Amino acid sequence: MVKIEFLGPIAHKPLEIEAFSLQDVANRLQDIDGVNEWLDRCAVAVNSEMTNDLTKVLKSGDVVSILPPVCGG
Amino acid sequence: MELYQGSLDVKSIFNKWLDEEIESNYGAFIPFVGIIRAEDNIEALSFDIYEPILQNWFNSWVERAKERGAKVKMAHAIGDVPVHTSSYISAVFSPKRRIALELIDEFVEDFKANAPIWKYDVVNGKRVYAEDRSTPMSGSGILAKKGDR
Numbered sequence: 001m002v003k004i005e006f007l008g009p010i011a012h013k014p015l016e017i018e019a020f021s022l023q024d025v026a027n028r029l030q031d032i033d034g035v036n037e038w039l040d041r042c043a044v045a046v047n048s049e050m051t052n053d054l055t056k057v058l059k060s061g062d063v064v065s066i067l068p069p070v071c072g073g
Numbered sequence: 074m075e076l077y078q079g080s081l082d083v084k085s086i087f088n089k090w091l092d093e094e095i096e097s098n099y100g101a102f103i104p105f106v107g108i109i110r111a112e113d114n115i116e117a118l119s120f121d122i123y124e125p126i127l128q129n130w131f132n133s134w135v136e137r138a139k140e141r142g143a144k145v146k147m148a149h150a151i152g153d154v155p156v157h158t159s160s161y162i163s164a165v166f167s168p169k170r171r172i173a174l175e176l177i178d179e180f181v182e183d184f185k186a187n188a189p190i191w192k193y194d195v196v197n198g199k200r201v202y203a204e205d206r207s208t209p210m211s212g213s214g215i216l217a218k219k220g221d222r
Binding site: 007008026067071 | 161185186188189191210211220
């Protein structure tokens with residue numbers, strides 16, 4: 001199982017899903033109301049490393065973080 | 074990198090950083106201090122931080138600065154920061170001014186674009202996400218792409 005966590009203002013509790021790549025995660029999240037409207041402007045990290053590779057292979061225990069637009073300072 | 078609950082104590086952080094580096098033979102110390110302005114009836118701004126990714130981001134800047142003989146430092150607030158107090162300090166120490174001036178610009182701009190920090194206005198005690206001032210991070214949008222099902 002892969003854990004998905006939603007950071008900052010996305011009001012959704014963490015999920016645990018079966019996924020073998022980031023594309024699997026994308027497919028699942030596109031079906032979830034309250035999450036899917038954020039996806040076009042969210043970045044992604046796997047185990048705290050930023051990635052923009054949808055073909056990235058996931059293994060059980062990986063943590064996928066969903067990062068909406070930022071504004072520090 | 075230092076994270077604090079609530080407003081930053083700018084003077085004590087400056088003192089600490091100066092004490093840390095005063096013997097390091099740097100000829101330039103350039104700090105940037107972010108202060109919350111009173112506007113749009115806000116009482117405060119409030120911040121969420123995702124520390125593991127922020128630490129990775131900061132570590133990459135430590136390396137970039139080191140390649141140029143310089144050192145970067147930063148401090149940021151977590152939670153509510155009232156108007157007229159500081160939420161963010163970054164600084165560059167370097168042997169000469171030119172590298173410090175260039176690095177502080179690059180460091181602060183990349184911070185605004187890619188540090189995993191979320192800002193909220195606090196109005197009447199409620200937090201409202203500052204969506205209109207927020208920027209999608211590098212690589213945003215990949216999860217919106219349709220794949221084979």
